[in-house]
Amino acid sequence: MKLFKSVKTTLLAASLVLSSPMALADIHFLVPAGPGGGWDTTARGVGEGLVKAGIDNNASFQNMSGGGGGRAIAYLIESGTKKGDILMVNSTPIVLRALTGKIPYSYRDLTPVANMIADFGAFVVRNDSPYKTWQDVIKALKEDPSSIKVAGGSARGSMDHLVAAQAAKAGGIDGRRIRYIPYDGGGKAKAGLLSGEVNLLSTGLSEALEVANGGQARVLAVTSPEALADYPKIPTLKSMGYDMEFVNWRGFFAAPNLPADKLAQYTEKLRKLQSTPEWETVRARNGWLNLFQEKDEFIQSLEKQEAQLKVVMQELGFIRKAD
Numbered sequence: 563m564k565l566f567k568s569v570k571t572t573l574l575a576a577s578l579v580l581s582s583p584m585a586l587a588d589i590h591f592l593v594p595a596g597p598g599g600g601w602d603t604t605a606r607g608v609g610e611g612l613v614k615a616g617i618d619n620n621a622s623f624q625n626m627s628g629g630g631g632g633r634a635i636a637y638l639i640e641s642g643t644k645k646g647d648i649l650m651v652n653s654t655p656i657v658l659r660a661l662t663g664k665i666p667y668s669y670r671d672l673t674p675v676a677n678m679i680a681d682f683g684a685f686v687v688r689n690d691s692p693y694k695t696w697q698d699v700i701k702a703l704k705e706d707p708s709s710i711k712v713a714g715g716s717a718r719g720s721m722d723h724l725v726a727a728q729a730a731k732a733g734g735i736d737g738r739r740i741r742y743i744p745y746d747g748g749g750k751a752k753a754g755l756l757s758g759e760v761n762l763l764s765t766g767l768s769e770a771l772e773v774a775n776g777g778q779a780r781v782l783a784v785t786s787p788e789a790l791a792d793y794p795k796i797p798t799l800k801s802m803g804y805d806m807e808f809v810n811w812r813g814f815f816a817a818p819n820l821p822a823d824k825l826a827q828y829t830e831k832l833r834k835l836q837s838t839p840e841w842e843t844v845r846a847r848n849g850w851l852n853l854f855q856e857k858d859e860f861i862q863s864l865e866k867q868e869a870q871l872k873v874v875m876q877e878l879g880f881i882r883k884a885d
Contacts, residue, residue, distance in 0.1 A: 588618035589831075592650040594634030596627045598749020599715045600681060600766040604812045605651040607844040608678065608835065615840040617831050627746055630717050631655060632665035639671060642817045649675065649828065653812040655721045657868050662719050662881055669864050673820040676832045677813035677855035677863065679845070683725040683785035684770035684796075686763040688755060689778055696783040696802055699762060700733035707739035713760035715748035715769075719880045722751070724871075725785060725808050726764040727878050729799060732806035738879045755779065766810060767793075768848035785809070792849050811853055811867075813860060829856055 589612070591605040602625065609621030626634040631652065638650050650672070660668035685696065693699050693710075702709050707730075714722025723744070727737030743760050745751035748769045755763040756778055763770070763779075767786075771793070773779045784796050785808040799806045816828065835841045836854050845852065855863060875881045 588612075588620055589622075589647050589649055589828075591621065591623045592634055592638060592648055593623060593625045594627070594631035594650060594652065595625065595715070596747030596749055597625055598752060598769070599747045600653065600769055600810070600812065601651045602748070603766075603768050603772070603848065604653075604679065604681075607848060608651075608814075608832070611835050611838065611841040611844050612831060615835060615838040617834055617838075630659050630664045630720065632659070632667060635665065635667045635672065638815070638817055639667070642819050643821070643824070647824070647828075649814040649816055651812060652815055653681075653721070654810045654867065654871075655716060656815075657864065657871055658720050658724065658875070659717075661868070661872055661875060664717060664719070669815065669861075672815040672818055673825065674857055674860045674864065675814045675816050675820075675825060675828050676857065677811050677853055677860045678832060678836075679812050679850040680809045680853040681766045681768055681812060681848070681850050682790075683722075683729075683808045683810065684765060684767045685726075685729070685782045685784075686755060686765065686770045686773060686779050687761065687782060688758070689780060691761065691780070693761070693782070696797065696799065696804075699782065700730075700735070700804075703730055703733065703735045703740065707735060708741045710762055711741050711743050711760040712762045712764055713743050713745060713751045713754045714764045715745050715751040717744045718742055719875075720744075721810065722764040724875065724878070724880065726762075727880075728806050728808065728874070729764075729783075729785070729804065731878070732799060732804040768850060771849055790849055792846050809851075811863070813855070825857065 593602050593605050595601050612618040659665045687693050712726050716722050723742045730740050731737040752773045754760045770781045774781050781796050783799050786798050787807045876883045
């Protein structure tokens with residue numbers, strides 16, 4: 563597979579996706595997974611907003627899966643700034659996978675540029691599923707935790723798995739016993755659900771809405787602390803009596819040797835985007851919350867999340883407690 567290639571999208575006009583991205587693009591977005599998942603949706607949504615708002619002339623995209631995101635991180639580190647303006651999208655998994663040792667890098671090996679959004683976890687079933695409510699899922703898991711195949715667009719022990727395990731635990735089930743089926747990217751996980759390979763999809767709300775809006779699936783629950791203003795009919799786990807909530811940030815990282823003036827340029831573009839009507843269209847469509855944080859505040863939130871997730875992952879048995 564060519565490293566730099568255009569990926570067609572229904573979100574952007576064809577003029578935004580370039581066959582030779584590095585030659586013309588104002589910003590080239592590196593997506594550390596295949597098409598169709600949360601990282602891909604976020605990068606393309608930000609690119610769409612930047613171009614439609616007139617902040618950038620062009621945006622290009624490169625999907626680079628492999629190694630749980632580690633391949634793309636290694637590429638960004640090795641490339642540095644030699645190949646032009648590259649921003650890599652990432653989220654909670656960059657913290658999770660470093661904690662588990664799945665990748666040999668962490669956010670500390672890159673330049674955190676800015677946090678952009680918050681996205682909640684969601685659980686999806688096909689329209690013909692016997693599970694009509696989240697309570698039906700919990701009942702089946704209590705009877706036999708292996709009876710439900712739970713799909714996620716990431717490896718075992720990563721975010722989709724962790725969110726499903728936490729939700730099961732809130733329902734009185736040992737989260738370590740759920741039958742988790744990992745896929746390489748959210749697009750393949752959604753396909754696994756629709757084809758009947760799995761019974762339940764654990765994913766981000768934006769991906770859940772995409773598959774549900776296609777008319778073939780239903781969103782059973784979302785992990786927001788309260789009902790979402792954009793989608794008030796989707797029940798939260800808390801509203802059904804399960805004490806569990808989870809929010810996944812998504813932000814952008816650059817090469818470790820990024821010059822200060824280039825960091826300032828990136829930051830200003832992303833800050834400006836948040837106040838545009840073009841961005842509001844993208845945000846509302848995906849059910850995201852704005853969570854803009856510049857570099858220093860972003861790093862502080864990463865450090866805080868790292869400490870919190872370490873405790874949760876030890877409790878669920880994803881990583882061992884220190885002796």
